[in-house]
Amino acid sequence: xxxxxxxxxxxxxxxxxxxxxIAQLSKLTTELxxxxxxxxxxxxxxxxxAAEEHATRAFxxxxxxxxxxxxxxxxxxxxxxxxxxxGLLTDIYSRDKGRVLGSAEAVRRSMESIATxxxxxxxxxx
Amino acid sequence: MxxxxxxxxxxxxxxxxxxxxxGKRQLGExxxxxxxxxxxxxxxAANPLQDLGTPLAxxxxxxxxxxxxxxxxxxxxxxxxxxxxxxxxNPSVIIENGEINRTEMKRNRYTLDELSEHLRKSGIAxxxxxxxxxxxxxxxxxxxxxxxxxxxxxxxxxxxxDETEIPYVVISDGDVIQQGLRKVGFDERWxxxxxxxxxxxxxxxxxLMTADRNGKTYIAPMPExxxx
Numbered sequence: 001x002x003x004x005x006x007x008x009x010x011x012x013x014x015x016x017x018x019x020x021x022i023a024q025l026s027k028l029t030t031e032l033x034x035x036x037x038x039x040x041x042x043x044x045x046x047x048x049x050a051a052e053e054h055a056t057r058a059f060x061x062x063x064x065x066x067x068x069x070x071x072x073x074x075x076x077x078x079x080x081x082x083x084x085x086x087g088l089l090t091d092i093y094s095r096d097k098g099r100v101l102g103s104a105e106a107v108r109r110s111m112e113s114i115a116t117x118x119x120x121x122x123x124x125x126x
Numbered sequence: 127m128x129x130x131x132x133x134x135x136x137x138x139x140x141x142x143x144x145x146x147x148x149g150k151r152q153l154g155e156x157x158x159x160x161x162x163x164x165x166x167x168x169x170x171a172a173n174p175l176q177d178l179g180t181p182l183a184x185x186x187x188x189x190x191x192x193x194x195x196x197x198x199x200x201x202x203x204x205x206x207x208x209x210x211x212x213x214x215x216n217p218s219v220i221i222e223n224g225e226i227n228r229t230e231m232k233r234n235r236y237t238l239d240e241l242s243e244h245l246r247k248s249g250i251a252x253x254x255x256x257x258x259x260x261x262x263x264x265x266x267x268x269x270x271x272x273x274x275x276x277x278x279x280x281x282x283x284x285x286x287x288d289e290t291e292i293p294y295v296v297i298s299d300g301d302v303i304q305q306g307l308r309k310v311g312f313d314e315r316w317x318x319x320x321x322x323x324x325x326x327x328x329x330x331x332x333x334l335m336t337a338d339r340n341g342k343t344y345i346a347p348m349p350e351x352x353x354x
Contacts, residue, residue, distance in 0.1 A: 008198075011190070014187060014190060075178070076179055
């Protein structure tokens with residue numbers, strides 16, 4: 001009986017951690033998407049300083065969470081997200097308004113994919 | 127490479143712990159649910175080992191989930207007969223009172239060749255000596271022979287025989303095993319006396335010595351160097 005109780009507690013903890021993980025990933029990706037959108041908006045009005053600030057902030061947040069993302073995401077997915085943010089930064093540095101819109105969309109898509117892959121939905125499960 | 131080694135060590139530790147928690151049954155003949163776990167568990171553990179880009183958690187979490195399912199199903203099976211029937215199925219009587227039950231054989235898709243094979247493995251060559259044969263839930267066949275064909279027991283012959291005691295290892299590879307000595311209820315003085323009686327001067331020259339509570343011993347001397 002002791003063994004069953006320990007395993008049940010462990011399983012309950014695992015479920016709780018998985019829900020915390022969903023919330024944490026959702027928070028991280030929402031924040032990064034918002035920064036990418038703000039950077040794109042600033043780029044459209046040619047406020048390159050603000051655009052740089054938002055994109056750099058997004059990159060810093062992503063880097064600060066690298067230990068966590070490496071624990072819960074496949075390395076391919078991490079690389080994809082990082083490349084999208086670096087792409088956005090590169091386009092802002094090259095002052096190309098059109099490309100910034102595209103790279104901000106790439107960041108949004110990448111973050112959406114990270115957030116949804118862990119969410120409990122029929123599509124994700126199947 | 128270091129990462130591979132560390133990940134392998136972590137997963138190895140977890141897998142060994144899981145198999146220990148699942149219990150000895152998992153290591154022998156497998157019931158359907160246990161077989162599923164055994165097949166899945168090795169594959170799940172291998173994935174993060176082969177692909178360093180996959181987080182270790184992707185291997186650990188499914189293994190822990192399977193462990194939970196296995197322990198809970200075993201618990202449920204222990205508590206409820208109905209659950210046990212659903213999880214493990216029912217044993218099927220294949221031979222009843224010497225008659226082969228073809229309906230049960232068909233139901234289990236169990237062929238005559240398989241029946242013969244299982245009987246041969248039990249040391250039975252002749253179908254006519256089998257009174258009952260049951261196909262157990264783990265796929266093994268248990269047999270009961272007709273009384274006339276069953277081995278005679280001392281009780282049937284009204285003989286008195288000594289109860290067999292479990293022999294414990296008291297010397298292994300030249301080392302005296304104190305725990306074994308305690309289990310059989312003797313001490314080192316008794317051991318030294320027994321060795322002398324058998325012409326052995328030193329325990330270090332004994333490869334294996336077993337003893338039981340009745341004082342019955344078996345001594346195998348240390349093999350000479352170079353011999354197999």
